[in-house]
Amino acid sequence: xxxxxxxxxxxxxxxxxxxxxxxxxxxxxxxxxxxxxxxxxxxxxxxxxxxxxxxxxxxxxxxxxxxxxxxxxxxxxxxxxxxxxxxxxxxxxxxxxxxxxxxxxxxxxxxxxxxxxxxxxxxxxxxx
Amino acid sequence: xxxxxxxxxxxxxxxxxxxxxxxxxxxxxxxxxxxxxxxxxxxxxxxxxxxxxxxxxxxxxxxxxxxxxxxxxxxxxxxxxxxxxxxxxxxxxxxxxxxxxxxxxxxxxxxxxxxxxxxxxxxxxxxxxxxxxxxxxxxxxxxxxxxxxxxxxxxxxxxxxxxxx
Numbered sequence: 001x002x003x004x005x006x007x008x009x010x011x012x013x014x015x016x017x018x019x020x021x022x023x024x025x026x027x028x029x030x031x032x033x034x035x036x037x038x039x040x041x042x043x044x045x046x047x048x049x050x051x052x053x054x055x056x057x058x059x060x061x062x063x064x065x066x067x068x069x070x071x072x073x074x075x076x077x078x079x080x081x082x083x084x085x086x087x088x089x090x091x092x093x094x095x096x097x098x099x100x101x102x103x104x105x106x107x108x109x110x111x112x113x114x115x116x117x118x119x120x121x122x123x124x125x126x127x128x
Numbered sequence: 129x130x131x132x133x134x135x136x137x138x139x140x141x142x143x144x145x146x147x148x149x150x151x152x153x154x155x156x157x158x159x160x161x162x163x164x165x166x167x168x169x170x171x172x173x174x175x176x177x178x179x180x181x182x183x184x185x186x187x188x189x190x191x192x193x194x195x196x197x198x199x200x201x202x203x204x205x206x207x208x209x210x211x212x213x214x215x216x217x218x219x220x221x222x223x224x225x226x227x228x229x230x231x232x233x234x235x236x237x238x239x240x241x242x243x244x245x246x247x248x249x250x251x252x253x254x255x256x257x258x259x260x261x262x263x264x265x266x267x268x269x270x271x272x273x274x275x276x277x278x279x280x281x282x283x284x285x286x287x288x289x290x291x292x293x
Contacts, residue, residue, distance in 0.1 A: 010245065011224075013201055013217045020203070058224070058243050087228030091237045108225050109149045 002030035003123060004048060008041040008055035008067065009085070014108075018054060018085070018115070025116040027123065038062030042070055045077055052123065057086040057093075068100050081122055085110065129234070129281065131264065138266035138277045141230045142187075146270070149222060150200035152193070154268030154275055168192050168273070171216065172251040173223045177231060179241040183281040185230065187223045188251065190273045194219040220246035230279060 007018045015034045022029060033048060035041040039062040041055065053071075057064035064084060071077040083104045084097055094105050104118045139156040146152040171194055174186040191212075198218035199206040223246050231241050264278045 011217050011221045013198060013214060013221055016202060058245065060245050087224045087243075088241070089228055089232045089237060090240050092240050108221075108228065109145070 002028035003051040004031050004033065005029060006033045006035060006041060006044055006048075006050045006053045008035045008038065008053065008059070008064065010036050010056065010059040012036075014056070014085075021110075021112045021115050022054075022119070024112055025119060027116075027119060036061075038064060038067030038070070041067050045071070045080065050080055052119070053080055053082045054085055055082060057084060057088055065097070065100070068097070068102060072101055083118065083122065085115075134234075134264075134279050134281075135266040137230060137234055138279060139268060141226055141233060142266065142268055142275065142277050145222060145226045145229060146197075146275075149225060150197045152196060152200065152270055154270045157267050157269045157274070159265055159267045159274075159276070170251055171219055171248055173216075173219045173246050173248050175223060175227060175246045176244045177227060177241045178244075180239040181231075181235055181241070181281060183279060185223065185227045186276075186278045186280075187219065187226065188276040189219065189270075190275075191215065193270050193273055193275060196270075197222055216248050220248060226277065234279075 005022055007015050009015050009018070019032050019034070022032060033044050033050065035044050037059040041053065044050070045053070055064040055067060064086070068082055071080060071082065078101070081103045082101070083106060084102050085106045085108060087108045089107050097105060103122055106114055106118060143154045143156070146154050168190040170188055171191055172186060172188045174184060176182070176184050194215040195210055196206060198215045199210055201218050201221070204210070224243065227243055231239065264280060265276045266278070268275045
């Protein structure tokens with residue numbers, strides 16, 4: 001049985017790249033869901049079982065930080081692992097996000113190897 | 129911070145981001161005296177940043193370059209099927225990445241910024257340059273096509289304080 005992954009980014013291009021990257025990692029994936037902002041992500045999280053959230057920060061309607069805060073405040077969602085994928089490279093920002101419970105941070109532009117390494121570690125998938 | 133310092137940082141970051149994301153290799157160039165007029169429409173993508181410093185960052189590029197960015201980002205062949213929305217989306221994402229790297233390079237990795245969503249408009253580059261001034265822009269050539277980038281800081285309180293002005 002594979003993982004359900006939620007990709008949250010206002011850029012359709014980035015969602016497509018991440019979706020393709022996830023399918024190339026070799027990680028067993030059941031389904032990939034997409035959301036264009038934090039609000040859409042929350043609706044998806046309340047309607048589907050999601051194993052991992054990959055989210056951008058700067059998005060209209062609801063930002064990635066607002067999404068993370070909403071998840072932390074929700075008993076059903078607070079343990080869903082979140083990986084932030086953003087252009088923001090500020091170490092202050094990264095520390096702030098880790099303090100909010102974000103597991104990992106990937107700075108754009110990323111390579112498939114960057115994503116694979118972090119996701120595999122996070123999901124406890126062993127290299128063969 | 130001088131215009132030349134900003135232009136040098138822009139040239140370096142634009143070249144790095146185009147190379148990293150889309151295997152395109154911009155070469156720094158002087159701003160052309162007259163912009164090419166042909167069939168290639170130009171797109172201006174801009175965003176504002178706020179936080180420890182504030183200002184605007186703008187990227188002006190031919191639509192054909194946007195299409196190449198999109199195709200290379202997605203790992204797809206450049207065909208007529210690539211829709212314009214995808215090309216513009218790629219330009220916006222490229223500006224986001226440029227902004228992230230540029231702000232760190234110029235202001236350090238401790239600084240915190242919030243970026244607005246990039247906005248796109250079709251433009252005549254000469255009009256934008258006329259309003260902003262030629263000194264504000266860094267120019268690179270991508271396969272003979274000009275790509276312009278600008279960072280316009282708003283009042284720089286920290287620099288004024290440190291220099292006693």
